[in-house]
Amino acid sequence: MSGRFGARLARAVAEKGPLCAGIDPHPGLLQAWGLPADAGGLEKFALTAAEAIAPEVAVVKPQSAFFEAYGPPGVAVLAKTMKVCREAGALVLLDVKRGDIGSTMAAYTAAFLPAGAELEADAITVSPYLGFGSLDFAVEVAQAQGKGLFVLARTSNPEAQGLQNALLPNGKTVAQDIVDTAGAQNAGVGPLGDIGVVVGATIAPGELDLSKLNGPVLAPGFGAQGATPADLRALFGPGLPGVLPASSRDVLKHGPDPESLRAAVRRTRDSLGPLEKGQ
Numbered sequence: 222m223s224g225r226f227g228a229r230l231a232r233a234v235a236e237k238g239p240l241c242a243g244i245d246p247h248p249g250l251l252q253a254w255g256l257p258a259d260a261g262g263l264e265k266f267a268l269t270a271a272e273a274i275a276p277e278v279a280v281v282k283p284q285s286a287f288f289e290a291y292g293p294p295g296v297a298v299l300a301k302t303m304k305v306c307r308e309a310g311a312l313v314l315l316d317v318k319r320g321d322i323g324s325t326m327a328a329y330t331a332a333f334l335p336a337g338a339e340l341e342a343d344a345i346t347v348s349p350y351l352g353f354g355s356l357d358f359a360v361e362v363a364q365a366q367g368k369g370l371f372v373l374a375r376t377s378n379p380e381a382q383g384l385q386n387a388l389l390p391n392g393k394t395v396a397q398d399i400v401d402t403a404g405a406q407n408a409g410v411g412p413l414g415d416i417g418v419v420v421g422a423t424i425a426p427g428e429l430d431l432s433k434l435n436g437p438v439l440a441p442g443f444g445a446q447g448a449t450p451a452d453l454r455a456l457f458g459p460g461l462p463g464v465l466p467a468s469s470r471d472v473l474k475h476g477p478d479p480e481s482l483r484a485a486v487r488r489t490r491d492s493l494g495p496l497e498k499g500q
């Protein structure tokens with residue numbers, strides 16, 4: 222690993238395209254793959270998915286919740302899965318959505334960002350709902366150690382709209398304010414800053430101005446939650462610069478056969494259009 226996260230991400234996307242493939246071991250998927258709902262079934266599921274998917278995409282996003290649900294053995298499987306993905310050349314974005322007062326955020330930061338941590342990720346998702354400033358230490362560590370953060374701004378779930386589109390005294394929506402605060406951290410950094418945001422692929426075009434973000438956008442909601450490649454283009458523009466459409470269940474439902482999983486991830490990746498220079 223060398224260089225800033227934004228630069229590493231830009232290189233990976235130029236090589237493999239922008240798809241972020243999720244590893245979400247839902248109990249229903251384990252059942253559909255004929256696996257037991259225990260740590261052994263979890264391991265078979267996650268490692269099969271990681272080995273088939275990680276070589277094909279720029280970014281893999283394991284969903285921590287589905288591993289944590291199995292206790293310490295599940296967390297051990299998560300660590301193994303992340304290692305397999307990184308060894309296959311993918312960047313690992315751990316979806317953990319952590320957010321707390323600053324001093325506690327420091328402990329979360331230590332758990333996921335430093336080199337050599339058991340759950341070391343290239344980037345993590347974080348929540349700014351204790352105030353963006355509560356993330357200051359995580360921002361500092363990410364920028365200093367070549368890692369990234371994806372800050373929840375306008376999430377893909379329908380319940381989010383009221384809170385995230387509420388107007389602040391400065392006249393901006395909560396989500397826009399989060400995007401602009403992330404953008405301030407990325408100012409002047411090329412080709413892409415390290416502090417990204419999460420913007421659901423399911424939201425209406427025109428809700429947010431991302432023009433000054435200068436950082437990556439994780440866009441979940443593509444696939445199983447209904448958003449299509451056309452929705453992504455309408456929302457983010459045709460070139461999708463810095464945007465990582467994320468899909469989990471829609472790819473994973475094609476397992477357990479590794480060849481079918483590989484074919485599904487390639488189809489999904491190719492549905493986003495040809496690679497463009499500088500994308």
Ligand SMILES: O=c1ccn([C@@H]2O[C@H](COP(=O)(O)O)[C@@H](O)[C@H]2O)c(=O)[nH]1
Nearest residue numbers: 284376377421441442445446468469470
């Ligand atoms: O706004 C958000 C933020 C995160 N997620 C996560 O992404 C995946 C989506 O899975 P699909 O199977 O592709 O629907 C999942 O891990 C969510 O926790 C999101 O959906 N929306």
